[in-house]
Each structure stands twice: as structure tokens, then as C-alpha cells.
Amino acid sequence: MSKDKFALGIDYGTESGRAVLVRVRDGKLLASAVVPYPDGVIDERLPGGPKLEPDWALQNPLDYLYVLEKAVPKALKEAKVKAEEVIGIGTDFTASSPMPVKSDGTPLSALPKFRKTPHAYVKLWKHHAAQPEANRINEAGRDRNEEFIRIYGGKYSSEWFFSKLLQVLDEAPGVYDTMDRFIEAGDWLVWQLTGHEKRNTCTAGYKGMWVKGQGFPSSDFFRTLHPRMENVIEEKVGLDYFPLGSSAGGLTAEWAKKTGLKEATPVATGNVDAHVAVPACGVIEPGSLVMIMGTSICHMLLGREKQMVEGMCGTVEDGIVPGLWGYEAGQSAVGDIFAWFFEHAVPAYVHQEARQTKVPFQVVLEKGAAALKPGESGLLALDWWNGNRSVLVDVDLTGVLLGMTLATRAEEIYRALIEATAFGTRTIIEAFEAKGITVSELVACGGLPEKNRLLMQIYADVTGREIKLADPLQTCSALGAAMHGAVAAGAAAGGYDSIFAAARKMAHVQKLTFKPRAECHAVYDKLYAEYHTLHDYFGRGANDVMKRMKNLKRESSI
Amino acid sequence: MSKDKFALGIDYGTESGRAVLVRVRDGKLLASAVVPYPDGVIDERLPGGPKLEPDWALQNPLDYLYVLEKAVPKALKEAKVKAEEVIGIGTDFTASSPMPVKSDGTPLSALPKFRKTPHAYVKLWKHHAAQPEANRINEAGRDRNEEFIRIYGGKYSSEWFFSKLLQVLDEAPGVYDTMDRFIEAGDWLVWQLTGHEKRNTCTAGYKGMWVKGQGFPSSDFFRTLHPRMENVIEEKVGLDYFPLGSSAGGLTAEWAKKTGLKEATPVATGNVDAHVAVPACGVIEPGSLVMIMGTSICHMLLGREKQMVEGMCGTVEDGIVPGLWGYEAGQSAVGDIFAWFFEHAVPAYVHQEARQTKVPFQVVLEKGAAALKPGESGLLALDWWNGNRSVLVDVDLTGVLLGMTLATRAEEIYRALIEATAFGTRTIIEAFEAKGITVSELVACGGLPEKNRLLMQIYADVTGREIKLADPLQTCSALGAAMHGAVAAGAAAGGYDSIFAAARKMAHVQKLTFKPRAECHAVYDKLYAEYHTLHDYFGRGANDVMKRMKNLKRESSI
Numbered sequence A, B: 001m002s003k004d005k006f007a008l009g010i011d012y013g014t015e016s017g018r019a020v021l022v023r024v025r026d027g028k029l030l031a032s033a034v035v036p037y038p039d040g041v042i043d044e045r046l047p048g049g050p051k052l053e054p055d056w057a058l059q060n061p062l063d064y065l066y067v068l069e070k071a072v073p074k075a076l077k078e079a080k081v082k083a084e085e086v087i088g089i090g091t092d093f094t095a096s097s098p099m100p101v102k103s104d105g106t107p108l109s110a111l112p113k114f115r116k117t118p119h120a121y122v123k124l125w126k127h128h129a130a131q132p133e134a135n136r137i138n139e140a141g142r143d144r145n146e147e148f149i150r151i152y153g154g155k156y157s158s159e160w161f162f163s164k165l166l167q168v169l170d171e172a173p174g175v176y177d178t179m180d181r182f183i184e185a186g187d188w189l190v191w192q193l194t195g196h197e198k199r200n201t202c203t204a205g206y207k208g209m210w211v212k213g214q215g216f217p218s219s220d221f222f223r224t225l226h227p228r229m230e231n232v233i234e235e236k237v238g239l240d241y242f243p244l245g246s247s248a249g250g251l252t253a254e255w256a257k258k259t260g261l262k263e264a265t266p267v268a269t270g271n272v273d274a275h276v277a278v279p280a281c282g283v284i285e286p287g288s289l290v291m292i293m294g295t296s297i298c299h300m301l302l303g304r305e306k307q308m309v310e311g312m313c314g315t316v317e318d319g320i321v322p323g324l325w326g327y328e329a330g331q332s333a334v335g336d337i338f339a340w341f342f343e344h345a346v347p348a349y350v351h352q353e354a355r356q357t358k359v360p361f362q363v364v365l366e367k368g369a370a371a372l373k374p375g376e377s378g379l380l381a382l383d384w385w386n387g388n389r390s391v392l393v394d395v396d397l398t399g400v401l402l403g404m405t406l407a408t409r410a411e412e413i414y415r416a417l418i419e420a421t422a423f424g425t426r427t428i429i430e431a432f433e434a435k436g437i438t439v440s441e442l443v444a445c446g447g448l449p450e451k452n453r454l455l456m457q458i459y460a461d462v463t464g465r466e467i468k469l470a471d472p473l474q475t476c477s478a479l480g481a482a483m484h485g486a487v488a489a490g491a492a493a494g495g496y497d498s499i500f501a502a503a504r505k506m507a508h509v510q511k512l513t514f515k516p517r518a519e520c521h522a523v524y525d526k527l528y529a530e531y532h533t534l535h536d537y538f539g540r541g542a543n544d545v546m547k548r549m550k551n552l553k554r555e556s557s558i
Helices: A062-079 A131-143 A147-151 A161-171 A173-178 A185-194 A201-207 A219-225 A232-237 A253-259 A273-280 A335-344 A348-357 A361-370 A410-434 A453-463 A476-489 A499-506 A518-539 A545-556 B062-079 B131-143 B147-151 B161-171 B173-178 B185-194 B201-207 B219-225 B232-237 B253-259 B273-280 B335-344 B348-357 B361-370 B410-434 B447-451 B453-463 B476-489 B499-506 B518-539 B545-556
Strands: A006-012 A016-023 A029-036 A086-093 A098-101 A181-184 A247-250 A266-268 A288-293 A297-303 A314-317 A325-331 A380-382 A399-404 A441-445 A467-470 A509-514 B006-012 B016-023 B029-036 B086-093 B098-101 B181-184 B247-250 B266-268 B288-293 B297-303 B314-317 B325-331 B380-382 B399-404 B441-445 B467-471 B508-514
Touching: A006 A062, A006 A185, A006 A273, A006 A476, A016 A062, A016 A476, A029 A062, A062 A185, A062 A253, A086 A185, A086 A273, A086 A476, A098 A161, A098 A173, A098 A185, A131 A147, A131 A161, A131 A219, A147 A314, A161 A173, A161 A181, A181 A185, A181 A201, A181 A232, A185 A247, A185 A266, A201 A314, A219 A232, A247 A476, A266 A476, A273 A288, A273 A297, A273 A325, A273 A476, A273 A499, A288 A410, A297 A410, A325 A410, A335 A361, A335 A410, A348 A361, A348 A410, A348 B348, A361 A410, A361 A453, A380 A410, A380 A518, A399 A410, A399 A518, A399 B545, A410 A453, A410 A518, A441 A453, A453 A467, A453 A509, A453 A518, A476 A499, A518 B545, A545 B399, A545 B518, B006 B062, B006 B185, B006 B273, B006 B476, B016 B062, B016 B476, B029 B062, B062 B185, B062 B253, B086 B185, B086 B273, B086 B476, B098 B161, B098 B173, B098 B185, B131 B147, B131 B161, B131 B219, B147 B314, B161 B173, B161 B181, B181 B185, B181 B201, B181 B232, B185 B247, B185 B266, B201 B314, B201 B325, B219 B232, B247 B476, B266 B476, B273 B288, B273 B297, B273 B325, B273 B476, B273 B499, B288 B410, B288 B447, B297 B410, B325 B410, B335 B361, B335 B410, B348 B361, B348 B410, B361 B410, B361 B453, B380 B410, B380 B518, B399 B410, B399 B518, B410 B453, B410 B518, B441 B447, B441 B453, B447 B453, B453 B467, B453 B508, B453 B518, B476 B499
Parallel strands: A006 A086, A086 A266, A288 A441, A441 A467, B006 B086, B086 B266, B288 B441, B441 B467
Antiparallel strands: A006 A016, A016 A029, A098 A181, A247 A266, A288 A297, A297 A325, A314 A325, A380 A399, A399 B399, A467 A509, B006 B016, B016 B029, B098 B181, B247 B266, B288 B297, B297 B325, B314 B325, B380 B399, B467 B508
């Protein structure tokens, strides 16, 4: 019996990076080291530089290297694993988080000349200031009937690659001129580790208009956006994309030294945090919807064929695992809505009970909400506190709460908010099923399932589907990254030859599952019908009051 | 120059009675004595008797006499007024608050046999347990096209006289058999004071189906309700009704002794608390809408002719002042909605700021809300926490809040709730104006205007009308009662010959008024249009989600 081998996964989140060491034969997690980004999310003022406008969100790419230097040695030490036992390295990243760099990979933000130039930094996924550019892209895409309009459920987001690149060109042409490459931070990181710029198909497919076998939209299209963008692909973006799990090359001597890993250890091509979680949840076949549940929910599903499902964030061949279509949908606020409620609408009597019973006030609310039966609150909400991602793809929609009486209590509102997010998930499931793509079970990972068991039961009751929990719940992206590292290493080196083989051994779910209860599901069918009616009334143009209210809000602040 | 004369007003509210002494020549308030009812509102258990069902609300009529004995001498003493200087007595009462009595006026609840019988007590205005009876009355009324259906805006309330009488007959036929009279508490009180049963036209007109010149519905109608009710008017109710301000007789020797007043002092016929407030606000002509603003709002308006305005609580000739049609409309929850918000949805940061700045938390909210411009919150609410009285007359409607984002704050919600109640008032104004009944200004009284100046300004801005404040604000019903006492006394005795003459001298408004600001009114026109659309969508049958949610709530509690 051979000695155990290990894979390293590095998960780059919004606030921090996490390195995990995982045993290849069974996925056992041996160590997990989290390192926050020194500059964090830069959304108010560039350190030592100018104040940012609203909706900006930047990062300093050097922070990603800092994570490597700190977290990897820490994880190795904690796991008591030697460098030669680590057979592969995988990473995952938020996306789209692109940045301008020179031809040698130097970030423009690291050049003295651009250190105080916001457009020289990474535009984090949640940078929302490129909406005018996204509008132009969508207009041109629709006019020209471009394929990407269909891939992205009818709308290309302001959060994505070309919206952000066009914003650079619009607002900082000097940065545009100076950059040799505009690249996803995840791909840039792999470049740093290996010395090779080998971009991945997943980020390109979901965020960058790239289509397998077809490449990018034509230079005609890009010229329509901006005359200087005609040859943007050749000049700044690149034509070659590499599949998930393939090796981008071996670790450089420099980074071997800095991390304590062995030189030439295979490094997998980059990946996206939500997408890499799917095989880590053990999902490598159609039928199981993976929900990465946190401040928002990403819904990931595999399909045997391409279908235009309403409101997808993206539909990409091989986008999650090879040979299958990867569907990504999402709800833009879930945990965030509860956090809003906790901050802005929890009354004194809840805090008082929490003090008296010496539990967090959230526990008081959950206990009160759990004691209610479906329908008992008389409340119904639309979960649009941060717009609606799927299926309506509309950032200007807002939240609704209906049914209040003089007897309505805080725990009833809390339950109604949970239920509303569950109805949001059910809406996405029904959009899949309307196109013949079956969703037979749900697999959850992320921070929310651990914190909120009532929520999981409500999701099961509302959707009428069993929910399994990934194991581990919270580090499943990092596990997925490590699994891709093991695939990059290959079976001959003690890893695996495919993500399928890796998932069968390394991915696990918990014994605890949440089963739908028939009597609750029957009531939720009725409540969902009400939700659906309001969803369509406010979301599909019958009454655009939410948009008009937002406009009045904007006008009033002038 | 003759010596000053005084009038006594006694205002019977929900929790207490108030006696005021007022100088007749100018309405100056000299004393005000409040005495709570010893048994208060009996809505859980009859003292020493059985537990009550939900929706019951009773009172002990002996408590009203207790108020006379305590409050009147106290007010006389405080005002340093002698009995012979008091020229007239007026009263007002909540309505409809009827009770069963014997032919000598003895309340059934005072008989040992019935002391533990809930149906023997006063059914307070907010007793809501007669809904099945109200439904039967409405069904029969609509089938037979009875006049009262039109008078009451399309619906006879479960709160009113015949609903409550029919409930007695349904559930306690022994009480029905034993009672010689079923009488409004306000009329019963005047009977006690004078020894004469002289019922007033106001309560009969607004609550009891009585119409000037026509009387009551026919015995055919009452037989349809219940065979034993065929002759109910003759047997239990009576045919004679006396106008407001007329003298019901002089004070009896017994009550002169108990109160310290002079025997034979004229006592005005009974009146209703909201109605008596109108002349006390100085309103004796069409055009000025009186708002009695507290937990709810009563809207009172005078008109030269009879119009069927949607959703009126009642439309009664001479119902407020002689010679004019008195319109009554209302919003079932206003102050109550803010009280709900204060209790159930004000977060920790508001309480914290209140502690730090040493002010009540409501002041923190008001300050924050006042700093917002119309439209700035992006929020819109429907003010239906306790159903909608006017113009939809539907108790099963519920509250809505729309427009929430992750940045929504408590003071924004508070302002949206205030605005929603203002939109509710504007809806009532527009219903009047749709029938050609002009509303050129608003006059406010009650507890709310004193507490909440922001609210008054918002009402002015939303309605586009100047709002005057009655002086006094909070005791205007008691003042109105005293004014009717002065009219019962008559000019020859130092009083007045009409309520018009009394109002010109005794009623006053404050110098402070709230004027609409054009720029705010323009924004509120837009917000009101949105309110109106949602009002009709949820309130007029396009989407009966509120009723279905209420049904689900009821089912879930079975």
C-alpha cells in the first residue's frame, strides 16, 4: 500500500483566501488556513489614493500573493504534510474579477505610475460601476442577435469581464493603452504560480462571452462597442483557453521557495468558486442542484444538453465538469436579507429575551419562527432586497412584505423572509423543469446551512425535494480546488485522471438530510402560487412600481 | 355685564370618562377631570364571571355612573364654579355601544340573575363577535335593496346596533326576552340623568338604520332576519328620536345631589364622540374635513345634499349639525400602525441613539424621518394593518410594505408608514370630491397631531391642503359636548339657540397651521398614484391574496 498523497486547494473569496490540504484517497481535510487580504475590499478609498465613486469595488492583486505566502506554509505545517507528499495544486477564485497587467504579468497597480489609479486595480466581482457599459453591450448584443445574449439568460452583467474592460477604456484610456493583457485574477494567479498564462474555460465561458468551439464574438461586434476594441481579443485577451482540471504547468522555483511546496508540482488551470464546489458536493451527474448558500445563493446544475433556461447567469459546455452543460443560476440576496432584518428590524423584545435566556437573538428568532406552521403568519414576501438575479435578471426590483396586521410579530416576519428566499429557489427549479431539465434533489453547501437548520427544512418543504448537505459544508470550494489539483496531477502521480474519479473518492455528503413533509409542502404549494402571482405582477411589467420608486429615490437625492 | 355662565361636557371614551367645565361666552376650558372605568374594557373575562370568546368587548354600565359621581364634582371644584353657574350639560359617547335594560332603565347586567351573563352587559363599539349576524343583515339588506345599505357605504358593520342585538337573540334568547329596551349607552346615560328615555338622532342614524322622515326598515325586513324580530322596533327600540342639542330634560334631584349640580339643569340629548367634535373644531359649514386623529382616524364632513360616497361609515341628515348632511368616513388604524411599528420593528440602533441623546426613541425616528425628502426612502406602504374602513370597507385587507433594499433603514420605514396613512386620507378626500363634495381644508383634533408634527406636515403635503389644529386638540369631544349643553340651555338662559351660534363663540383653532409645500406635493402626487394602483389591485379584487393569506392563517391555526 502506497503512502498517502495530498492535494492543496486554495480558495480565493471576497475578503480572504483559504488554503486546505486534503488527502487524495478519501478527501479527508487535514488543514485549513485562512488569511484575510491586507487591503480587503477597496470600496471607499484607494489606500493612499483617491476616494472611489459609489458602486466601485477593487482589490489589490498583491494581496493574493500574500495569501499564498502565509496560508500555504501554515496549512502544510498544520497538516504535518511534507512538500513531496503534495501531488497537485488547485485554485478557485471569485469571478469576474479582472485586472490589467503587463506582458510579463506585472499588475499595472504595482507600477509606481499607476499606484493611485483606481482603474489599474482588480475590479472585484461586485464592482457595479460598469452599468452604462453593460447597457451598451446588451444593446449591441441584442441588435446583432449575438449568441452571448442567449447564454447569459438574456442579459450580460455589469459585473462581468467586458463591461469592466469597456469601463477602463471609457474612463482611463491610458490604462487601456498601457495594459498588455486584461485577465481574470484567477488566471493571473495561476500564471504567477506556473509562469504560464493559461486561461481557463470556465471563467471565460461564464463571464467572458467565450463559447467552446466558437470562441468570442466577432471583431465587428467589439468595434460596435468601441472602435478601439475591434481587435481586443488578440490584443488584450487571448484566444487559447484550457479546460478545468488540466495542468497549467508546474510550480515555479520562486513560488516553491515562498510556499514550501516542491518545484514543478502540477497546478490546475483556474476555476470559479461556485463552479468548483459542484464536484466537491459529489455532484457529477444531472439531477442534483447544488446550492452554495451564503449572503446569496448560487444554483449550479448539470445537463446533458443545451437549453435556454430563463434567467441563467450562464450556460456553458464543460463549464463545471467535462461532457456536460453547466447551468448557473442565482439569488442575489439570501443571507444578506436576514442580515438586513437582524440589523434594521428586530425589536427590543427579541433582544430582551435573548439577554434573559442567554442566547444570541438570532436563536430567539429562529425558535419563534420554528414554532409557526406554514401559513400561520399570514405573511408573504418577495425576496428582492438586492434585486432579482434568476429568473428575472433585474437589479431594480425591490423587496415586498405583505399581510401585516396589528398582531404581526418579529419572528413571523423572519419566517416570511426565509420562506420568500425558498420560493425564489423554487422559481429557479421550476424554470429548469419547464425546459425538461429535472431537479430531483438539492445538495447544499456554504455558511448558511450550518447556521440555520430551520431554513433548510423550509427549503425542503417549499421545494418538495430532499436536501443533502455537503461534507465539509463551508470549505467545499477549497475542497473542489484541491480535487482539481489531484486531477491536474493525474492518476499516475497518485491523483486522478478525471474530476469524476476524484469526486467519487474525495467528495462526501452528511448523513443528516432534510426531507420534505407532505402536509407542509401542500400548504407551501398554495403560498408559492401567491408568491408566483406577485413575482410576475411586479417582476414582468404589469406594474413597474419598483422601478418608478427607485427613479423617484434617485431624483430626490439630486 | 352679566356674570359668566358655564357648560358641563362629559366625554365617554373607551377607557375612561372626562368631565370638562367650559365658559359659555368664549369656550375657555376651566377644568378637565378624567376618571377611568373601574372595570375598563372587559375583553378577557367577566369580573367574577366566565371567560369571553375572542373578539368580545364589554363594559359595565355602572362604570359610567361612577364617572359622573367622581369626575363632575372634581371638575366643579377644580374650576371653582358654582352649581347655579352651570347652565347646561352635554354628553358624548362611543358608539355603537348598546345594552339591554328593563323598562325602568335598570341594566340587565345589574340584576343578580344576569350578573354573570356576558350578553347582559354593554357591547362596546369594538366588540367584533357579531360578524355572522352582520353578514346576515347585509345579505338581507342587499336582497331587499334596503336604504341602509346605501347609507352605510354598502355594508352594515358588525360593530353596530342591530348586529349586536341579533347576536343577543341568537346566543342568549333569555336576555332578549327579559330586556324591555335595547339602548345605546349614550342614550341610557341621558335617561339616567333626566329620568326620560329620549334617544338621539345621531347614534340612531349612524349606527341604527334610522332615517329622518322614514324611520326604520320595515317589520318585513326584521322578520327576515329573525321571526322574533318582526316588531323589534316597537318592542325593544322605540320610534321617537330627538335632535342633537335639544334638551332631553332637566337633571333629576338624585343626580343633582350626587354630582353637586343644580336640579333641573338642562341635559342635551346624547351624541357620538366623533360627531360632537365637529362643531368643537369650529366646523359648521361644508368644505372643512374634520379629522379626529388617534389610534384610528374619523373623517367628518358636512354636505348640502345627500350623495352616495363610496365607503362611508354613514351619511345622515342633521347627523352632525342641523340642516346639513353629515358624512362619516374613517381609517381603521393610524396611530395603531405606528404603535405596532414601535413595538415590533424598531431596531437596536434607534434605541441606542435614544439612550445616548436622552430622548424617547420615537423622537429619534421622527428626526430621522423628517430629514428625508418625499420619495427618498424608495418605500411605499398600504396602511391596512387593521383592514380598510373607507373607502373599501374590508376588514380582511392587510398591510404591505414595498421597496426594501439592503440599505433600507428604520426611519425610512417609519416615514413610509406615515405617508401610507396620509395616502389613505387622500383616498377618502378624493372619494368625496368624485361626488362633487368639496374638501378645501382639513381641521385636525385628537392625540396624534400634538405628538407628531412631521405627520401633520406630511398630511398637508400629501393632500395638498392646509391643515388647521383645533384648540383644544385633545379634549374637543368634551368641548363639543359642553357646547351642546349650552344649546340645550338656550340663549335665554345664557347659552345659545343653535350649535352654529355656540360654535362661533366657543370653538377655536390654533394659530399654527400646516401648509402644503408645492415641491413636496408634486412628488407625493406621483407616490399617491403608485399607492392608488396598489390600493385598487389588492383592494378591489384583481388579486385577493390578502384574503387567501388570512384564510390560510385561519386554517393553519385549526
